[in-house]
Amino acid sequence: MTTSFTQKDITDKLAKHFVAIGLDLFGDREVTWFDGKVRREKELAKFLKVQFTPTVLLLDENGGTIARINGYYPPHRFSAALDYSIKRLEGRLDFAAHMQTVPQTGASATLNEQPFFMKPPHDLRRKAGGKPLAVLFESRHCAPCDELHKEGFKREATRKAMARFDIARFSIAGRDPLTTPQGKATTAEAWARELKIAYTPSVVFFDDTGKEVFRLEAYLRPFHFASSFEYVGSGAWRKEPEFQRFLQNKAEHMKQAGEKLELWK
Numbered sequence: 001m002t003t004s005f006t007q008k009d010i011t012d013k014l015a016k017h018f019v020a021i022g023l024d025l026f027g028d029r030e031v032t033w034f035d036g037k038v039r040r041e042k043e044l045a046k047f048l049k050v051q052f053t054p055t056v057l058l059l060d061e062n063g064g065t066i067a068r069i070n071g072y073y074p075p076h077r078f079s080a081a082l083d084y085s086i087k088r089l090e091g092r093l094d095f096a097a098h099m100q101t102v103p104q105t106g107a108s109a110t111l112n113e114q115p116f117f118m119k120p121p122h123d124l125r126r127k128a129g130g131k132p133l134a135v136l137f138e139s140r141h142c143a144p145c146d147e148l149h150k151e152g153f154k155r156e157a158t159r160k161a162m163a164r165f166d167i168a169r170f171s172i173a174g175r176d177p178l179t180t181p182q183g184k185a186t187t188a189e190a191w192a193r194e195l196k197i198a199y200t201p202s203v204v205f206f207d208d209t210g211k212e213v214f215r216l217e218a219y220l221r222p223f224h225f226a227s228s229f230e231y232v233g234s235g236a237w238r239k240e241p242e243f244q245r246f247l248q249n250k251a252e253h254m255k256q257a258g259e260k261l262e263l264w265k
Contacts, residue, residue, distance in 0.1 A: 004075045013079065017086045018058075025053050025244055034063030051243045052218065058085040067095040071218020073199070074144075077102050096198035100139075100172065107141045111171060112149035118168045122178035126210040132232060133181060133210075134162070136169040137192055139200040144219050148201050152225045161229035172200055181210030205232045213237055 004010055014020050023031065027041030039047060048057065056069040058081070066085045073081060080102040084095055117136075124133055138145045152158055170176055170188035179185055186194070195204060202217040205228075214232050216225070224247065231237055231246050240246045254260075 096196045099198040107143040133206040158226040164233035
């Protein structure tokens with residue numbers, strides 16, 4: 001609200017090309033959806049499988065989803081996402097492919113390494129009762145990727161939560177051969193396209209059966225990043241399907257325990 005929606009080019013695009021509607025993820029206002037059914041805001045959020053705030057759905061005239069933005073995009077990338085809808089590119093180009101053409105700024109030309117990344121050959125098939133899997137997709141010249149390595153991965157809470165996982169990292173444009181959790185032989189680039197990865201860094205989580213159970217695909221600060229590993233690694237996703245409520249409950253417990261909560265540091 002204070003960054004992207006204060007950029008004139010963004011607000012001009014929104015005013016000219018969109019009807020913008022703001023909804024409360026946990027709200028009780030009644031909303032009539034395109035199917036004619038009346039739902040409360042929180043019921044509609046579940047129906048649309050909204051897991052993050054903010055989430056932006058770009059819809060066509062019939063209520064079809066042109067693109068979904070799960071989480072925060074920096075202004076230049078958010079503006080490019082709006083262009084995808086404005087130019088009606090959905091019939092010609094996949095949203096993830098469109099976003100890959102948007103340059104990152106002020107970042108390293110090489111990928112950052114971590115000692116806990118799985119080494120090749122990358123056979124990602126799971127064994128029942130074994131570790132879940134977190135797959136990190138990055139790209140070169142990616143400032144949020146650099147920040148993740150400099151900040152997120154260095155936090156003790158993050159390291160502790162990640163210890164429950166096997167962690168594989170791939171370039172979104174990489175030709176590295178791999179075997180997916182479902183046993184399919186492919187490359188990193190092809191798999192990223194299949195998974196419709198539109199943002200770097202993105203993390204896709206798989207359980208011990210090889211089923212995708214959760215993903216992060218937008219800008220996250222350390223608290224949210226570490227919490228995502230706790231959410232999947234603890235199995236909380238099975239009982240609480242809404243990640244935002246999991247975060248809310250965790251924050252409340254921390255406050256009650258007298259722990260300092262820094263959401264954006």
